[in-house]
Amino acid sequence: MDKTTAQSVAHVLIEALPYIQRFAGKTIVIKYGGNAMTEEHLKAGFARDVVLLKQVGVNPVVVHGGGPQIGDLLKRLGKTSEFIHGLRVTDRETMDVVQMVLGGLVNQEIVALINRYGGRAVGLTGKDGQLIRARPLREINGPEGLTAVNLGLVGEVEGVDPDIVHTLDHSAFIPVIAPIGFDHNGNAYNINADTAAEKLAVVLDAEKLFLLTNTPGVLDAQGQLLARLSAAEVDDLTRAGVIHGGMIPKIQCALDAVRSGVTATHIVDGRVEHAVLLELLTNEGVGTLITR
Template sequence: MPDSTQHAAKILIEALPYIQRFHGKTIVIKYGGNAMIDDALKESFARDVVMMKAVGMNPVVVHGGGPQISGTLARVGKTTEFIDGLRVTDAETMEVVEMVLGGLVNKEIVSLINSHGGKAVGLSGKDGDMIRARKLSSGKPDVDYGHVGEVESINSSLVETLEAERFIPVIAPIGSGSDGVTYNINADSVAGALASKLTAEKLVLMTNTSGVLDKQGRLLTGLTAEQIDHYKQDGTIQGGMLPKVDCALQAVQAGVKTSHIIDGRVNHALLLEVLTDKGVGTLIRS
């Protein structure tokens, strides 16, 4: 038989124990970065999600959309200010954010998954009062982020209902405050909070990096809380990786079995991480 055929069979056999182990389990995926803007990677992501559902897993997608928001704001002549890496979001900007995240981006992801045979349903965190948010404080009296929020509570009943009916939830990270104000929330935070609420098998954060790297640029994986604390102290984990690692670790400490920070620039990164021995990112465990 051709070598390619034998290789395909080997891959399927390697995937079998993972398919059996994760059958019926919820996997929450934060979808963002290059995987959302590169056409080939978008197709790869959609196929991965459909494949996961087809073999019995329950993928739940939480997506970002920063580049798409910035592009739309530029087209309407609205300038954007960032403070501490956060987009200052006034009421007018929030209208654009909600339109882009809850409309354009969300529906594109839903359409793409459905075009590959999935049954995706697009949601905003406002639907079914799923995400209750509160205003994010800067901790500085002279800095106001506007309509930037953080998760106060999660009502997962709508997601659980959709999972039971074999749908794939696709969620925009927008929530409502008790005062009825709409807030834009970091997608990593929403994914982590939702994974914790669902006691998911896995939380997967797709990024534009290979994962957590040591000072020699080598990938670190199988990290525990103690190891993470060590790498923070010696400066190995720093900058933009800090909040992602904290999000992943908090989810594990709240009952999620494992968290993964994976390279969304790799074709079929999801399947490679979930269904192969080697994976393509950093695994964080309790």
């Protein structure tokens, strides 16, 4: 390493120092999905980021999706996926695939990757420690208000028992959570990963919630990134139609989190390598910060 490069590295570390000090001992919940969990170099970068955060005293909790992987396996099995308002209709056969992919293949791949880079990850589903209690999702709050739906074994979070996450979080371990909930009879439910992450962030009293997406963040009417927004500004942009389509459910999760006590939600482009570190530990960041 030459002197100029070494000075650049030192500058980056000095810039990160106040953020490391501010967030040491704090919990951050990261919803991990999109390209970030399908492209190899991004997967490796995310795993290293999570390990580094734990090493400097931040407590990351990872909640992952897996929709494309579920869809691929269903297709190989000859089963067609049906969606209503962006949610996968989940019969019992599909739920078996969801549990196999989310609770098994995807979860364990993330755990193994974090461990490869020196972390101590532990894979969980909602059944472990009665972490996520669920009930059938019967209504969706869309642009036209509440709409009744029949999605089969798609669930909503009824309650969260954070004890097992606290136990892991306050030790050397990194929880990696598959968004599968269970009712009191042991029935499994497929839960939207954004929603699961938001509910966990609130119950864990998290400092921050990160939602990794395949977009740069929230954009204005000219397509430019909006780096920081208050909840009131988000409401105005939504009413004006600037925020629309697939961004609305993520925005709703972000707003629900900050209005329920999470200090800030970050909507971050998971296609940017080391996006979580850049957003959390630098002055500029790479996504949209949403606060009360």
